[in-house]
Amino acid sequence: MKLPSRVKLVDVGPRDGLQNEKAQVPAEVKIGLVHRLQDAGLTEIEVTSFVSPKWVPQMADAAEVMAGIRRKPGVRYSVLTPNMKGFEAAVASRPDEIVVFGAASEAFSQKNINCSIAESIERFAPVVEAARGRGIAVRGAISCTVGCPYEGEIAPERVAMVARLMKDIGVQHVGVADTIGVGTPRKVQAAMEAALQHYDLDSVSGHFHDTYGQALGNTLASLEMGVWQYDTSTAGLGGCPYAKGATGNVATEDVVYMLHGLGIETGIDLDKLVDAGAYISDFLQRKPNSRASTAILNKRAG
C-alpha cells in the first residue's frame, strides 16, 4: 500500500508533555524548547494551555510563554483552552489554533475535565464559535479513543459519536488519541475509521502514547490508512496524571526516525530535534525517553 509522501508532526511536548511533568519549568526554558523545536523544522507546536493555575500550575505562565516566543514564519502555535474563561487570554496571546480537549470515555471525561461528554461539548461550543469568528482554527482532541483507565475498551462507535458532536459545533480537525497507550494497530485503525466517518483525511490526526511500546506500530497502521498528521512529544515528555501507569507520549525522535526510514518527508532535522529533546531532558535532569534519541546520543558520545 502507498504511504503518504509527507507527514506533519505537531510537537506537543511544551504543553502536553510539560503539563504532566512534576518539575516546574520556568517560562524561559519552555520558550527555549519552542525555539529549538522550530529550528529543528517542526511546523506546529502545541505551546501551552490557558487553564486555571489552580488545576494546572505548570501552565500558569501561558501568556508569558506565548509572548516570549520569537515567531517563525510558517510555524503554527497552538494553545489549549477548555472553556470561555480561558478563551480571552488565549486569544490575546495570538495563537494560530485553539485546541479543545474531549474524551470518548464518559468516566474519563468526568475524572479529567469534571463533566460529561455532552456537557464538555456544550462548553466547547461557544469557544469554537468565538475562535472561528476571529479566524482562528480549532482542533478537537478526543482522548481515550481505544481504551480508558476506568472503563476499559472503548467501542469505535463512541469515537464516531464524539467526532460527530465536535463536527456539529464547528471543530475543524480532530485528533484521535490513545491516551493510555493500550491500543494496537487494528484497534487504532478502527478508532481512526470512526473519526473518518465525520472528518476527511486532511482533518484527522493521530496521538499515540507509548505506554505499552505500541505507538510506532500504531503510527504505521495509521499511515497505511493515509493519515498524515500526528502529535508527538520531543524526548517523550509527559504522560497522563489521571491514568495510572500511563507514561509517555510517543517521542518525536522515534517517529521521525521511522518516517525518514520510510522515505516520508517531515521537514525535520533529526539531529537538531535530538538536541531539542536533550535540552529539556537536561533541564529535567533525566535522559530522553526516546530510543532513537538514546541511540543517536550514544553514537555521538562514541
Place this chain on the structure above:
Amino acid sequence: MKLPSRVKLVDVGPRDGLQNEKAQVPAEVKIGLVHRLQDAGLTEIEVTSFVSPKWVPQMADAAEVMAGIRRKPGVRYSVLTPNMKGFEAAVASRPDEIVVFGAASEAFSQKNINCSIAESIERFAPVVEAARGRGIAVRGAISCTVGCPYEGEIAPERVAMVARLMKDIGVQHVGVADTIGVGTPRKVQAAMEAALQHYDLDSVSGHFHDTYGQALGNTLASLEMGVWQYDTSTAGLGGCPYAKGATGNVATEDVVYMLHGLGIETGIDLDKLVDAGAYISDFLQRKPNSRASTAILNKRAG
C-alpha cells in the same frame, strides 16, 4: 490485509540476551528463566551457545544448563554452535535445533566471527550436514540484514545471496536479523523479500532489535507479508557487543502485547511472561527493558 492468525515466538533471552549482558549469570538462574518461559507458553527457547569460553565466558555452562532443564513436551530447545568444535558437545546436550550464525555484512562477519561470509558458510557446511544426519533441525541466523555498524546500509541483494548460500548447504530456516535496530518497515520488508526468494514463508523468521524503537513497526510490516515466526527476548535482555550503541533485542512482552491486541494467537500467557522477565531482571538488578512489562508491573503495584 490479512495477518497470520497464529505467531510463533522464539525467546532468545537465555542465549542471545544473557550472552550480551555483563553480569555472569549462574546456570541455575538460566535454568530458572527457561522454566519460567516454558511455563508462560513459549514453545521454542534459544537456550545457550556451544562456543569457546575464551570468547564467550557467559556461555561456558552450556552443557550444565541444557542438562538442568526440565523438558516440557512440545517445547523446542535450540542451541548455537559456530563450528564442528562445539558441535559434538552441542549434540550431546540433545537440542531440537542447532543455530548457525552468519551475516549479510562482510565487515560484520569479520569482526563478529573472524572470517568472511564465504568462509563462514564453509565452516557451517559440515555442522549442517552432521546435524541433519542426526535428524536435528538447523536454523541460520543472518545478522545485519538491514544495516551494519561498519558498512552502513546493506542491500537486500546481500541478504538474498547469504540466504542462497545457506540454502545450498542445507540450512532449513533462516532468521532475518536487524542486529543493530536501524531498520524501518519498508527496509525490513525488502530484507524479508530477499530471504523469501530462497525460503518459503514457513521457513523465514524475523529478529529485530529495538535500538531506535522500530522493532514493533518492523514486526507489523513483516506480519503484513505473512511472516509468522519471530525471535524476541524477554525483558529485552541483551544487545550486541560488536555494534556500538546497539542495545536490546525487542522485548517478548511488547511483541506479545501487540499480537494479542491484533487477535493473533501465541499460546503465551502475558502475565506469566512478565513474571519471567521480572525474575531475570531482578537477578540483574535492573528493570525490565520492556514498555509493556513496565506498564503491567506499574499496574500491579497499584
